[in-house]
Amino acid sequence: MTDRVTVRAPAKINLHLGVGGPRDDGFHPLETVYTSVGLYDDVVATPATAWSLSLDAAAYVDADGVPLDDSNIVAAAARALADLHGRDVVAAVRIVKGIPVAGGLAGGSADAAAALVALDRLLDLQTSDDDLLRIAADLGSDVPFALHGGHALGTGRGEVVEPLPAGDAVLWWVVVPSTSGGLSTPAVYRHYDGLAPAASPVPAPATAVVEALAAGDVHALAEALHNDLQAPAVDLRPDLGELIALGEASGALRGLVSGSGPTVVFLCAGPDEARALAGVLQEDGRSALVANGPVAGAHVVHGI
Numbered sequence: 238m239t240d241r242v243t244v245r246a247p248a249k250i251n252l253h254l255g256v257g258g259p260r261d262d263g264f265h266p267l268e269t270v271y272t273s274v275g276l277y278d279d280v281v282a283t284p285a286t287a288w289s290l291s292l293d294a295a296a297y298v299d300a301d302g303v304p305l306d307d308s309n310i311v312a313a314a315a316r317a318l319a320d321l322h323g324r325d326v327v328a329a330v331r332i333v334k335g336i337p338v339a340g341g342l343a344g345g346s347a348d349a350a351a352a353l354v355a356l357d358r359l360l361d362l363q364t365s366d367d368d369l370l371r372i373a374a375d376l377g378s379d380v381p382f383a384l385h386g387g388h389a390l391g392t393g394r395g396e397v398v399e400p401l402p403a404g405d406a407v408l409w410w411v412v413v414p415s416t417s418g419g420l421s422t423p424a425v426y427r428h429y430d431g432l433a434p435a436a437s438p439v440p441a442p443a444t445a446v447v448e449a450l451a452a453g454d455v456h457a458l459a460e461a462l463h464n465d466l467q468a469p470a471v472d473l474r475p476d477l478g479e480l481i482a483l484g485e486a487s488g489a490l491r492g493l494v495s496g497s498g499p500t501v502v503f504l505c506a507g508p509d510e511a512r513a514l515a516g517v518l519q520e521d522g523r524s525a526l527v528a529n530g531p532v533a534g535a536h537v538v539h540g541i
């Protein structure tokens with residue numbers, strides 16, 4: 238048996254997040270364009286006779302926000318593999334977190350995707366890709382994309398993922414995690430329903446973003462960025478609106494709330510512009526990370 242498997246999975250940003258009115262099951266139909274960005278969590282799995290879960294976190298990550306009991310999505314991923322294969326799935330698992338928690342960057346989903354791959358390889362379960370994607374969708378709407386990475390169109394409740402051509406543009410981002418706590422995804426969706434009670438059941442189409450990506454045109458992409466959850470997130474956290482205005486006045490092509498927030502991301506014209514903007518925001522006392530994408534989805538970095 239391999240003595241250690243490390244799988245790395247990236248954060249996501251929604252370049253387009255069209256949200257329709259709620260379905261009968263409470264979920265919202267989405268038309269979204271996901272992109273992966275080079276901020277990562279690693280999941281390290283080693284053989285053990287009993288299940289254990291531990292955490293290492295970057296300085297800007299709120300480690301207290303990550304439960305280490307059975308409610309962690311990594312434990313749910315292990316249970317899902319155990320159910321599928323009808324056997325125990327036991328390992329010592331360490332999450333090394335570089336993705337801010339409850340930030341709208343799908344860090345938990347990245348961990349779930351990485352854990353599925355790491356446990357599958359460590360225990361030689363030989364799970365098919367179809368089964369991995371199906372289990373991923375059951376674990377959370379964002380988890381299938383974390384397996385894919387790149388750019389992708391998401392429909393259904395976000396779990397139906399279709400890769401989009403990468404185009405040739407590298408997207409340069411400044412990522413600004415919130416220093417005053419996360420936002421709950423269900424709470425932001427509920428607030429969206431309150432602010433837009435007559436929302437069309439059909440989500441806004443992603444055409445403009447898809448075309449800008451295909452053309453590799455970063456300026457057109459900046460204009461096309463769209464997030465229906467931005468208004469409710471900014472209504473709950475008005476400081477996000479001020480941050481977006483500051484970043485846009487300081488050189489960003491566009492600022493955007495990431496998913497359900499409260500992380501704010503700024504699309505920049507290139508690496509120099511991104512580093513300059515991060516410098517301005519850091520001088521203003523904020524944490525600001527420079528990252529680019531698209532990058533690969535969950536992939537083995539040690540212990541193939």
Ligand SMILES: C[C@@](CO)(OP(=O)(O)O)[C@H](O)COP(=O)(O)OP(=O)(O)OC[C@H]1O[C@@H](n2ccc(N)nc2=O)[C@H](O)[C@@H]1O
Pocket residue numbers: 251254263264265266267269340341342343344346376377378379380393394395422423426495496497498
């Ligand atoms: C908003 C988005 C945008 O990509 O990401 P985040 O900003 O949270 O990272 C996603 O829709 C979050 O996906 P994920 O975090 O996987 O959500 P899930 O675990 O499937 O669902 C959590 C809860 O969010 C709400 N939910 C989620 C997806 C969806 N299409 N409609 C919803 O209403 C429901 O209240 C659900 O109970």
Ligand SMILES: Nc1ncnc2c1ncn2[C@@H]1O[C@H](COP(=O)(O)OP(=O)(O)O)[C@@H](O)[C@H]1O
Pocket residue numbers: 302303304308309310311332337338339340341342343344345346348349419420422497498
């Ligand atoms: N491995 C995990 N990493 C982060 N959060 C987790 C994890 N497992 C469960 N959670 C719970 O999921 C919530 C949402 O986390 P996260 O995926 O980081 O945010 P978001 O859905 O905004 O992208 C957290 O507040 C935490 O309670």
